[in-house]
Amino acid sequence: EEIQENGHECYISLKPFNENKVHDHDRWTRKYKVPACMICNDNYYASMFIPVYFHSLPVYGCHLFIKTNT
Known part of the structure; x- marks a missing residue:
């Protein structure tokens, strides 16, 4: 809480709030x-976010991959 209250600039852009x-x-x-x-x-x-594209992947294999990794 102390860090949040005393922070005067955004750590991403380094600009004042x-x-x-x-x-x-x-x-x-x-x-x-x-x-x-x-x-x-x-x-x-x-x-x-990094988009991932599959090329020439069989339809059945694609469904297996998506189902197990979501």
Whole structure:
């Protein structure tokens, strides 16, 4: 809480807060990291998405892969 209250800049953009300050947390462990502005926090995690495309994968094999990894 002290880090959140005393934080004066977004750790992602390194700019002073002018938007809502949010509690940034690790998406896997749910542990608090540092304060960030809402827009940077949303964009940061959106940019971590990596699209994966399969080429010439048999239809049956594709369903098996998707079913086991979702």
